[in-house]
Amino acid sequence: MTKTLISVVGATAIGKTALSIKLAQHFQTEIISCDSRQFFKEMQLGTAVPSDEELHAAPHHFIQHVSIFDSYNVGQFERDAIAKLDALFEKHNIVIMVGGSGLYVDAVVKGLDEFPKVDSNIRTQLNAQLAKEGIASLQQQLKVLDPVYYERVALENPHRLIRALEICIGSGKPYSSFLKDTSASRSFKTIKVGLTADREIVYDRINRRVDMMMQEGLLEEAKVLHPHKTLNALQTVGYRELFEYLDGNWTLEFAVSEIKKNTRRFAKRQGTWFRRDEHTLWFDYEEDINTIIEKVDTLLLNR
Template sequence: MTKFLISIVGPTAIGKTALSIKLAQHFNTEIISADSRQFFKEMHIGTAAPTKDELGTAKHHFIHHKSINDNYNVGAFEKDALQCLETLFKTKDVVIMVGGSGLYVDAVTKGLDDFPEVDSQIRETLNTDLETKGLPYLQEQLKTLDLESYNTMAIDNPHRVIRALEICIGTGNPYSSFLNKDKLKRNFKIMTIGLTADRPIIYNRINQRVDVMMQAGLLKEVETLLPHQHLNALNTVGYKELFHYLNGEWELDFAISEIKKNTRRFAKRQLTWFKKNDTILWFDYLADTATIIESIEYKIP
């Protein structure tokens, strides 16, 4: 019998978690998280990870299974997720995957792209540039060398920016030119469901979510992580802005406004990434779950 992976994508704060749980309950199956920030057990509130109650309604995989001190990347996730799917498909015909990290979603559904080896000195130089000149300097360099990557990748993530730049510099070709080549076929079928809304609605939901996070204790969570602020896992929206406040560099109101602004920018990049996939079946975020299930079952024999 054919096995199906139902992947749920869309911008942050659009309702992916709630839909994934409803689908998992309907198909009596389990959920794989492809949200790269929710892997880390020290980060709860700022990553909008599923609550204890939500985790109890359906079995989840790859939620808080790593520490911020662990070196965990998309390649390791691809391997782990495929092994998990192989196990789940022994007893399940359908598995749900949910997450807004486009690269991690694509790693499972399409496979990672193959990049040539480049001189390790290039990365060392870029890391030095990051420390001495800052991330904006590297972002501008990427904008010059590979505008497509600059417009679509998470440019607030220094690891991603440096990875793209080392390929651009080491090969003389844009990082984006190595993307989407032929990859290994998956032995399961993939159906991708996208949730979306008009841009003002998405932005308003993001602003409201940030306010809820602050009320839930995000500042206290970030304060406990202050000694580890240098770690790559914590150089992310919702945490880095509050580090600036805790370090006495910003006012709290300004830090919160920056979280909202940077999250809105992140949502815009998510939409740009997912819109490249013309196989996604898009639904309004208010769509009735029964309608979505009907559309899925129409395509699953």
């Protein structure tokens, strides 16, 4: 049987974790997480790491496996994930991958894009711009230099913005022009299964998840991480806003409202990213699991 990776994608808070576990149990296999926010062991509540019950329901990999103090990027994840898949495919014909980080999904499925080398001083200047003028200035600059990638990137992630801008400025070409259309050679086939819902439903689920995170102690978690707020791993929605509160710049109520707003924006861009793949099997978030499994089984048989 052809080795197959089933990649579960969709917006944050839509139910990807629950679906991936049901698929893993059905196919008696294991799960690889490609949610870059869930890699770090010090970050629990703000990244919606699967619960202990969920982690025990099926074997998981790449959940809280590195520290916020480690240097870990998408290139390292690609190498680690492919090595893990090679090992898992020795035991299983099917492996599940789940996560809403589109760049990390593509790194595993298609391989990373190749970009030109640019002057390192550009990044230094962009970091200084971020410190002086704020993230909005970077967002506006990217909108002008590369409106295509502007619609895809997580605008609240300053490191993604700076990476794109340094390529735009250093090469004189849009960052998106270097995103390849062809995939790297892989020893497995991929089936993408996507969950979708009306925007109002997604936004409501996000708002309720943030409220639940706060009730479960997200603020206390942020207080522990606050001394390390400049680390790359902590430049993420849910922590950055609470750091503003802890620094005395925002009220707690406003910080929570900003978490909700920025998470909703992130979900919108996740949708833009994942809808690029016309081969994705899309299902309503409330679709019966048996219907999803039946369609996946049909695809597997046809292969």
